[in-house]
Amino acid sequence: MSNNYNPQEIEPKWQEQWEKDGLYRATDGSNKPKYYCLDFFPYPSGEGLHVGHCRNYVPTDVISRFKRMKGYNVLHPMGWDAFGEPAEQHAIANGIHPRQTTDRNTANYKRQMRLIGTSYDWSREVDSSDPGYYRWTQWFFLLLYKRGLAYRDMNWQWWCPTCQTTLSSHEAAGGVCWRGHEGVTKREIPAWYFKITAYADELITGLDTVDWPERIRIMQRNWIGRSEGAEIQFSVVSEQSLNKEQIAVFTTRPDTIYGVTFFVLAPEHPLVERITTPDQREEVQAYIAQAMRQSEVDRMSESREKTGVFTGGYVENPLNGEHIPVWAADYVMMGYGTGAIMGVPAHDQRDFEFARKFGLPVRVVIAPEGSSIEGSEMTEAFPAEGKMVNSAPFNGLPSGEALQRICEHIESKDLGKRTVKYRMRDWLISRQRYWGAPIPIIHCPKCGEVPVPEDQLPVLLPPMEDFRPDGSGCSPLARLSAFVNTTCPTCGGAAQRETDTMGGFACSSWYFLRFTSPDFQQGPFDPARMNYWMPVDLYVGGAEHAVLHLLYARFWTKVMADAGLVPFREPFAKLMNQGQLMGPDGQRMSKSRGNTITPDAVVDTYGADSLRIYEMFMAPFDQDVNWSMEGINGTSRFLEKIWRLYTDTWEQAGNQPQTKDDELERKMHQTIRGVTERIETFRLNTMVSTLMEFVNTLGDRQRDRTWKTSTYQQALETLMVILAPAAPHIVEELWQLTGHEGSVHQQAWPSWDADLAREEVIQVPVQVNGKLRDRVVVPADASEEDIKSAALASEAVQKFLDGKPPKKVIVAQKKLVNIVV
RNA sequence: GCCGGAGUGGCGGAACUGGCAGACGCGCACGACUCAAACUCGUGUUCCCUGACGGGAUUGUGGGUUCAAGUCCCACCUUCGGCACCA
Structure with missing residues (x-):
């Protein structure tokens, strides 16, 4: 036992052996307690993994290995979110079919994941672009459809001219498409939606039942954007007093209704046309034309200066009968609330700015407690609560109470009602692209929309030579008459297939269920196995999916629960986000910046175990940190030190008389406790330093020549076991070299004795x-x-x-x- | 603007419920080994005063609570992330 530590030699050897022995297979129907440890479904990009990705995969691997040694039946699977625009975009750019690039990329990802010693159960690998998988994605589409949660609508859509496709509002946030392309605009196209808004309330309340980072839960709550208020009817003032047209506004502040001094419609609002008086027509039309020319993005980014135009029309305040001028202004959005607002400049900052710009009166109806304010002297709105003034029957009341009283009044007079509005819109799922799961719907001239019968799934994505989008607003599939033309499942007449495909977030909204029974043919998952494994105990990935994937997957799960398919309403019990790993220059790693560090390069120089330990040691799990090439020297030295410890002392340590070393024994028990607690609480950086301290103590014994005790030998035995999750290869090699049978990874995790640790x-x-x-x-x-x-x-x-x-x-x-x- | 996280040596970071600030590692300096270097090992390494003993200061800034504050409270500064005319 005198050879040198050579990770490049021992690591591939053990990886192969573990694979052969099926060491990491999850066992269905075991009577052990289960633990489902899942990484975010990766999209296999052509660039491959860099060391930043390992910040996710290494910790979950350590937890999985640890849980196995603690006696759990662990499900730790991996698969590929393979459909989607990026794969297709890459394929178009390089003239290679996405099937080929996807297969090549997944093979590379898998190779790199093995390279760093992950313990995935590869027998459960899934690929969302495989017909055996997307068959069930389509099945879920039909489930949503049958439950009234999927619908087709003609509407103005977010459109990315670079991707040549529509986007969901989530994907178009900030005017930049989620792939990073600028210039997102709007286009009127029929498209499919999932009615996620039907679950808006439960998507908020469910957040209180899961162990997730507070940050993510807040982001989801904000995204859903629930606000309570009232819808109030104003009637249009017109010559013909019969049949007064009603126009509703949504407000969260009904208590300010006596302060309304103007009324604003979104430029797209259908009423603008009708209410505009002849002498204002020209001006209004010019304004609308100008507003419509700008994309919604420009309208938002321009933010500061308010613009608008008086329509010449008036509405009547339902509480005091005042006639209020109606304006059209682009700070009011057609897509939220009713597309119309009551302007209360004294108590809303945006209305205040608008009023000041156009010289509209500012009337205070809520005064701060113990003082008074004058509308003409205000420099900003007073949005806080206070005491009611200038509000006829409600004067003197606290505004909070007045809000309730006014709502009651409005409801009793049938002038409006309390309502809840959400910022979140329905989920646009249509993509006018090739590389996705076809939407399983047939359009029949006689029967209308007809879902493809379940026994005809999957609707296969047909092979295509040229799948470039043509800007027609239709998917390239529309050019394939063999695909499009079909017969109606209901009447048997000639009909056309839907040619849109589903966005990738559909595929990733249920994949965690497929892992429980990837071979199951009679449904998306085997109910018995799903019941055993679900929900996911630990889900780990980057915070960038806070409102996309994580919200969609929760939505689908709730739909499944309502359909009686699953017995839980939240799929991911515990969620953790790893911190970002930046390049040595502090910049995000990317090929274009040239600061990418690949696991391949690091493994080549230092070995996978050094990489794994450094990934954990460099910083707390959830903290951003820069990669350091000097830093990894330390963890590499640490492993070499361990190697020498065994090669120098093991043989003699095994032959010692029964002599004890109380201090070392104490340190050993303290170390077992420290390592155990720190893995359990995900403090992996200090788990490593605990191990380092222990190894330093053993090194001291060796140097002081006080190591020839039975305690020392026990310590060496223990060290291999507690180091196993973090550095699986070196420990397996030492386990064998020290004459042990079987794999160290199948040893029971040691316990500590509190008395001996004291x-x-x-x-x-x-x-x-x-x-x-x-x-x-x-x-x-x-x-x-x-x-x-x-x-x-x-x-x-x-x-x-x-x-x-x-x-x-x-x-x-x-x-x-x-x-x- | 609003919401959330974070500010600790030259660097990454540690400090569980308020109780020895700087664990562990990197880097650096000196020493041992070596013809020499690398590796390895040892010693030192927050700053200031001192030859030393010793002392003083110190967790972004300012205040507060406490016997005791990196940790709790208030105000502010910096920085990172999210949202951003959502009525």
């Missing part, structure tokens, strides 16, 4: 007036009284007492003594 003597710091002056050493079982007298007896302490009697002596839980003079 120190016999303790060092108690002594402070005088809060400043450290001395430390006294006392037996661990000393009473507080003993500690106190030992502290007072200290020479250094006496010096600072300067003969004066202590005013107060505090002995804090045997941890510290503070003497106050």
Whole structure:
């Protein structure tokens, strides 16, 4: 046992052996407790993995290995989110079919994941672009359709001219498509939607039942954007007093209704046309034309200066009968609420800016407690609560109470009602692209929309030579008459297939279920196995999916629960987000910046175990950190030190008489405790430093030549086992070299003895007036009284007492003594 | 603007419920080994004063609570992320 540590030799050897032995297979129907540890479904890009991705895969692997040793039946699967625009875009750019590039990329990802020693159960690998998989994605589409949660609508859509496709509002956030292309615009196209808004409330309340980072839960709540308020009907003032046209506004502040001094319609609002008076027509039309020319993005980014135009029309305030001028202005959005607002400049900052710009009156109806304000003198709106003024029957009430009273009044007079609005829109699922799961719908001239019968699934994505989008607003599939032309499943007449495909987030909204039974043919998953494994116990991935995938998957799960398919309403019990790993230059790693560090390069120089340990050691799991090439030297040295420890001392350590080393034994139990607790709480950086301290202690024994004890040998045995999750290869090799049978990864995790871990003597710091002056050493079982007298007896302490009697002596839980003079 | 996280040595970071600030590692300096270097090992390494003993200061800034504050409270600064005319 004298060869050198050579990770490049031993790592592939063990990876192959583990694979052959099926060491990481999850067992269905075992009576062990289960643990489902899942990584976010990766999209296999052509660039392959860089060390930043390992920040996700290494920790989940450590947890999985640890849980197995703790006696759990662990499901730790991996698969590919293979459909989607990026694969197709790449294929178009390089003239290779996405099937080929996808297969090549997944093979590369898999190779790299093996390279870093992950323990995935590859027998459960799934690929969302495989017909055996997307058959069930289509099946779920039909489930949603049958439950009234999928519908086709003609509407203005977000459109990315680069991707030549429509986008969901989530994917178009900020005017930049989620692939990073700027210039997202709107286009009127029929498209399919999922009615996620039907679950808006439960998507908020469900967040209270899961163990997720607060940050993500807040982001989801904000995204859904629930606001309570009232819809209030204003009637249009017109010559013909019969048949007064009603126009509703949504407001969260019905208490400010007496402060309405103008009324605003979104430029797209259908009423604008009708309410505009002849003398204002020209001006209004010019304004609308100008507003419509700008994309919604420009309208938002321009934000500051308000614009608008008076229509010449008036509406009547339903509470006090006042006639209020109606304006059209683009700070009101057609897509939210009713597309119309009541302008209350005194109590809303946006309305205030608008009023000041156009010289509209500002009427205060809520005064701050104990003072008064004057509309003409205000420099900003007063949005807070206060006391009602200028509000006829409600004057003097606190505004919060007035809000309720006004709502009651409005409801009793049938002028409106309390409602809840959400910022979140329905989920646009149509993509006018090739590389996705075809939407399983047939358009029949006689029967209308007809779902493809389940026994005819999957609707196969047909092979195509040229699948470039043509800008027609239709998917390239529309050019394939053999695909499009079919017969209606209901009437048997000639009909056409839907040619849109589903966006990739459909595929990833249920994949975690497929892993429980990837071979199942009678449904998307085997109910028995799904019941055993689900929900996911630990879900780990980047925070960038906070409102996309994580919201969609929760939505689908709730639909499945309502359909009786699954017995839970939240799929991911615990979620964690790894911190980002930046390049050495502090920039996000990317090929174009040239700062990418690949696991291949690192494994080649240092080995996978060094990489794994460094990934954990460099920073807390959820913290952003820069890669450092010097830093990894340290973890590499750590493993070499361990290797030498065994090669130098193992053989003789095994032949020692039964001599004990109490201090080392204590350190060993403390280490087992430390490592166990730190893995369980995901503090993997300090788990590594705990192991380093232990190895340093063993190194001290070797150097001092005090290592020839049976305790030392026990310590070496223990070290292999507790290091196994973090550095699986070196430990497996040592396990074999030290003459053990089987795999170290199948050993039981050791327990610690609290008595043996306890120190016999303790060092108690002594402070005088809060400043450290001395430390006294006392037996661990000393009473507080003993500690106190030992502290007072200290020479250094006496010096600072300067003969004066202590005013107060505090002995804090045997941890510290503070003497106050 | 609003919401959330984070500010600790030259660097990454540690400090569980308020109780020895700087664990562990990197880097650096000196020493041992070597003809020499690398590796390895040892010693030191927050800053200031001191030859030393020793002392003082110190967790972004300012205040507060407490016997005791990196940790709790208030205000502010910086920085990173999210949202951003959502009525």
